[in-house]
Amino acid sequence: xxxxxxxxxxxxxxxxxxxxxxxxxxxxxxxxxxxxxxxxxxxxxxxxxxxxxxxxxxxxxxxxxxxxxxxxxxxxxxxxxxxxxxxxxxxxxxxxxxxxxxxxxxxxxxxxxxxxxxxxxxxxxxxxxxxxxxxxxxxxxxxxxxxxxxxxxxxxxxxxxxxxxxxxxxxxxxxxxxxxxxxxxxxxxx
Amino acid sequence: xxxxxxxxxxxxxxxxxxxxxxxxxxxxxxxxxxxxxxxxxxxxxxxxxxxxxxxxxxxxxxxxxxxxxxxxxxxxxxxxxxxxxxxxxxxxxxxxxxxxxxxxxxxxxxxxxxxxxxxxxxxxxxxxxxxxxxxxxxxxxxxxxxxxxxxxxxxxxxxxxxxxxxxxxxxxxxxxxxxxxxxxxxxxxxxxxxxxxxxxxxxxxx
Numbered sequence: 001x002x003x004x005x006x007x008x009x010x011x012x013x014x015x016x017x018x019x020x021x022x023x024x025x026x027x028x029x030x031x032x033x034x035x036x037x038x039x040x041x042x043x044x045x046x047x048x049x050x051x052x053x054x055x056x057x058x059x060x061x062x063x064x065x066x067x068x069x070x071x072x073x074x075x076x077x078x079x080x081x082x083x084x085x086x087x088x089x090x091x092x093x094x095x096x097x098x099x100x101x102x103x104x105x106x107x108x109x110x111x112x113x114x115x116x117x118x119x120x121x122x123x124x125x126x127x128x129x130x131x132x133x134x135x136x137x138x139x140x141x142x143x144x145x146x147x148x149x150x151x152x153x154x155x156x157x158x159x160x161x162x163x164x165x166x167x168x169x170x171x172x173x174x175x176x177x178x179x180x181x182x183x184x185x186x187x188x189x190x
Numbered sequence: 191x192x193x194x195x196x197x198x199x200x201x202x203x204x205x206x207x208x209x210x211x212x213x214x215x216x217x218x219x220x221x222x223x224x225x226x227x228x229x230x231x232x233x234x235x236x237x238x239x240x241x242x243x244x245x246x247x248x249x250x251x252x253x254x255x256x257x258x259x260x261x262x263x264x265x266x267x268x269x270x271x272x273x274x275x276x277x278x279x280x281x282x283x284x285x286x287x288x289x290x291x292x293x294x295x296x297x298x299x300x301x302x303x304x305x306x307x308x309x310x311x312x313x314x315x316x317x318x319x320x321x322x323x324x325x326x327x328x329x330x331x332x333x334x335x336x337x338x339x340x341x342x343x344x345x346x347x348x349x350x351x352x353x354x355x356x357x358x359x360x361x362x363x364x365x366x367x368x369x370x371x372x373x374x375x376x377x378x379x380x381x382x383x384x385x386x387x388x389x390x391x392x393x394x395x396x
Contacts (some may be wrong), residue, residue, distance in 0.1 A: 002387055003379030004326050009332035010340075010375040016333070016369065017340035021348070034364065041368060057329055064305040064330075065194045067296040068337065073258055075194045075297030080218065080289035082262045099226075136289075137266055138282045147265070161361045168365050176372050 004050060011042040011054035013157015014059070014095050016089075019070035034138035036155060039090045040117035040162040043097030045169065052095035058092055074146070086171075089125045095118030102179040109170035109180050114163025121162070122155050193302040194255070198248040202299035221285055227277060230284035237291045238378075248298070255294050255368040259287055266384045295390055302305075317384060332378065343370060 019035030036141035058068065067074040069087070078087055097113075097120030106112040113138035126148060172181050195203075199230035202210065224230050242254040271277020306327075313323040318374050344367055 001325075002382040003376060005329055005331065006375040006378035006382065007372070009329040010336055010378070012329070013340050014331045014371050015334035017344055018364070020337075020341050021344040034361065037361070037364065041364075045368070045372075057326075057333060060309070060326075061330065061333055064309070065300065065302060066334070067194050071258070075255070076214065076293035076395055077255065077290040078293075080286075080293045082286065087219045098368070114332045118231065119316075136271075136286055137262075138278070140267070148250065161364070165361075165365050168366065172207060173369065 002148060008048060008050050008053045008057060011046055011051070014038050014058040015042060015055060015058045015129060016068040019068065020072070031060040034158070036090075036093075036121055037158040039094050039125075039163060040097055040121040041165065043094035043120055044101055044113040044116055044166050045078065045177060046094075046098065046099030047102050048095045051098040052154045055090040055094040062087070067126045077163065082133050083129070086125060086129035089128030090190075092128060093120040093125040096124045098147060098179075107179075108167060109177065110140070110163040110165075110167025113166035114159055117159035117162040118156070121159055122152060122188070125155075137166055194297050195301050196244075196248055196251055196298040198244050198251070200244040200248065200299050203301065205299075207300050207304040208311070210300060211308070212295060214284055214296045221289055221292075224285065226283075227284065230281045230288065234284050234288040237288050237295065240295060241291070252291070252294065255298070256287065256291055259290050263287065328382075330331045336374065339374075340367065340371060343367060347395070351355060 012050050015038035016034060018038040021034075032166050039055050042054040045051070046054060062074045062078055063076060064073050069078060078084065097116040100108075100116030100119050101112050104112055104116075106115070128146070130145040130148050131143060133139070133148060134141045137144065166177070170177055174180055200366040202369065221230075221233055223234060242249045263286075266283045267276070267279055268288070270276050270282075309330075310323075310327065313321075317323050344363060345362045347366055351363065
């Protein structure tokens with residue numbers, strides 16, 4: 001119980017830290033913030049429920065007025081801005097990523113985490129994000145989608161990184177991945 | 191951790207947070223019903239007038255926090271100009287900026303403690319249903335405490351990287367950061383347990 005609360009809180013802090021640290025930028029020339037990498041990781045490491053809780057807790061703190069979104073943004077204005085759909089989609093994205101890694105028993109842990117991150121952190125997040133953009137700007141969904149599609153390559157990179165990180169985690173600290181059954185211990189459940 | 195609450199003390203700082211949030215909801219809904227450029231421009235001017243009331247320092251901070259919507263203003267206007275319905279684009283843009291400005295105004299005039307207290311009151315019905323919201327109230331300060339810790343640690347990792355490599359630090363830092371965060375979670379979990387554990391009582395009192 002206490003450990004669960006601590007893990008949810010620490011991953012909410014991770015999502016914040018990844019968006020705030022300028023040193024961790026991805027990409028080539030154009031800096032891409034790592035905030036959604038944190039969302040994907042929360043789902044892929046903690047699983048659906050705790051991952052969504054971490055992303056939701058992060059959002060709650062943003063709403064309370066802490067400048068935790070990438071670029072030091074925060075406050076209630078975030079939820080009225082054109083990117084509100086993306087922000088509100090964070091918990092859903094983490095949930096879907098977590099659900100995928102929990103339900104689909106593919107072998108390398110990194111592969112299943114990477115695919116889960118694509119599904120949750122890209123497919124689901126962009127549907128919600130483009131939807132939010134369409135509502136706020138009063139434009140058709142297809143046009144809103146075309147506008148945000150520029151960021152998809154960067155997020156594909158982040159999904160790949162999520163896969164690599166989870167693969168490394170599965171090797172270094174397999175017990176931290178509750179959904180992961182290391183080869184040979186398929187029968188033992190914690 | 192510095193909150194986005196304005197250090198310029200306004201009269202609205204002392205108003206109840208629930209009242210301000212309720213008013214924000216009503217006004218935001220109302221803004222969607224305004225027709226045309228004129229009304230939306232008037233609404234935005236009214237909101238900006240509220241920003242100007244507490245003085246120039248507050249106004250400047252408020253306008254700075256609005257800067258993030260500028261790219262969207264440019265995109266929206268260009269977009270509508272291309273599709274040939276510029277008047278509608280101007281109205282939508284005005285409404286969008288007014289919505290964000292109004293919400294930021296509530297954030298700037300509401301201390302973090304008030305917001306946390308409001309969350310406690312808003313979750314009271316959940317407690318009555320038997321849900322344990324104490325975990326939420328425990329997690330909020332943990333995030334506030336650990337975000338700067340993780341940021342500082344990421345900077346230390348980046349420094350260590352730069353001391354050893356000529357390449358720029360990048361995503362490789364996230365693995366040690368994650369491992370350390372997971373270790374922290376274990377330690378915090380143990381520390382919480384040692385101090386009596388997370389409050390799990392099902393009491394309904396506030």
